[in-house]
Amino acid sequence: MARRREFSVISMSFLDAMTCGFGAVILFFMIITANIDLRRDTVLDDVAAEVDRMELKVLAGRRNLVELREELARLIEERFTTRGVKDQIMTEIDSTREDLVTQGEGRDARMDLIEQLRADLALLEAETERLAVTDDTAEEVGASIRAIEGEGYRQYLTGLRMGGQRIVILVDVSGSMLDRTLVNVIRRRNMPDEEKRRAPKWRQLVDTVDWLTAQIPPRAQFQVIAFNSEASSLVDGTDGQWLTANDASQLDEAVRKLRNETIAEGPTSLHAAFEAARQLNPRPDNIFLLVDGLPTMGAVIPSRAGVTSRERYDHFERARRELPIGVPVNVILLAMEGDPLAAPAYWRLALASGGSMMAPAEDWP
Incomplete structure (x- = not known):
């Protein structure tokens, strides 16, 4: 199984x-x-x-x-x-x-x-x-108002013409009028007043004013204004007023005060000079400016010492605005050494206003 x-x-x-x-x-x-x-x-x-x-x-x-x-x-x-x-x-x-x-x-x-x-x-x-x-011509009568002694007939610069019915002479009396070089200006600034008045450049300035006042036409109105940082008439008590040339005593007084009482000192303000001329009423029709260079200040005294050439030229341009319009300005430049912009600036001023400019020799007038 x-x-x-x-x-x-x-x-x-x-x-x-x-x-x-x-x-x-x-x-x-x-x-x-x-x-x-x-x-x-x-x-x-x-x-x-x-x-x-x-x-x-x-x-x-x-x-x-x-x-x-x-x-x-x-x-x-x-x-x-x-x-x-x-x-x-x-x-x-x-x-x-x-x-x-x-x-x-x-x-x-x-x-x-x-x-x-x-x-x-x-x-x-x-x-x-x-x-x-x-x-009788105006020149013949004018010669009888004031006489000025000199070496012959010195009005040989035909560009300078004393004309008009209201004439202003602006005179620079600043410290630079003591000499033509800055070094000598500084040296003379510390001298006694009598020595300052004997400075050759200052004497030439005074003689030039003397010569100009002798050329003022008869019956013309005039004013002689001295300026440095400020401006005032050389005839006391006549600021802003016209004087008449018929009376030679006032012309003599202006020259006398400039020669015997005025001292060259301080800075130069063209603004003050032109403003004084502008204040005259009626307005002047001829201005004579005696100066030696561009201004060293404007409308106010500067807070710092020293001034550059450019600043001086700017002061000049601003001062020109104070001039009455349409009035010829005739410049007599007693040139200062080291001021190259002065001559062309014043030449343009004279040309633009219809006046004239001259830089006289040291023995003029």
């Missing part, structure tokens, strides 16, 4: 099936792991690309930030430059506005001058007729 085979749960077939299943699981996990690694590499590549892109953005942003900072600095600099240009333009606008106002006043003044000249012309025609009857 055959023996029955015993049944075992763990048989070869079962083990084969379990092994195949386990192998399938392992294969499944291997496939999943491979896919995960592939996806991980893909994701990492994407992330790395994104990081690179962000780094490029950061670098570009930094470059843009540097450029923006440079642009901001440039704009700030342009803003300050524009502000300076704006201030300069505003200053020019204000100056132009003042010039326009001055020109407007000048037009009114010119109309008044035209009317005054017409009246003066009528008076001159009447005077000419009277002189034709009396056979």
Whole structure:
């Protein structure tokens, strides 16, 4: 009788099936792991690309930030430059506005001058007729008002003409009138007053004023004004007033006070001189300016010592605005050493006003 085979749960077939299943699981996990690694590499590549892109953005942003900072600095600099240009333009606008106002006043003044000249012309025609009857010229009568001694006939510079009915003589009596060089001016400044009055340049100034007053026509009105930091008439008590040339005593008094009582001292202010001439009413029709260089101050005394050539020229240009419009200015320049801008500046002033300019020799008049 055959023996029955015993049944075992763990048989070869079962083990084969379990092994195949386990192998399938392992294969499944291997496939999943491979896919995960592939996806991980893909994701990492994407992330790395994104990081690179962000780094490029950061670098570009930094470059843009540097450029923006440079642009901001440039704009700030342009803003300050524009502000300076704006201030300069505003200053020019204000100056132009003042010039326009001055020109407007000048037009009114010119109309008044035209009317005054017409009246003066009528008076001159009447005077000419009277002189034709009396056979006496103005020059002959003028010579009898004041006499001046000299070496022959010294009016050899024909550009200088003493004419007009209202004549102003502006005399610079500042410290620079002591000599023609700065060194000698400083040396003479510490001398006694009598020594200062004997300085050759000062004596020439006084003699020139003496000569000019002797040329004033008869019946003309005049004023002799001395100026340094301030301006005042050489005839006491006559500031802002016209004097008449018929009486030689007032002309003599002006020369006497200049020669015997006046001392050359202080800075030079053309502003004060021209302002004094402008205060005269009626306005002058002829101005004689005796000066030796550009002014050393403006309308006020400076707070610091010393002045540059450019500052002196600026003082001169500002002082010119105080001159009455349309009045000729005749300049007698007793030139000072080391002031090269003075001669061309005064020459332009005389030319623009219709006057004349001369720089006399040391023995004139």
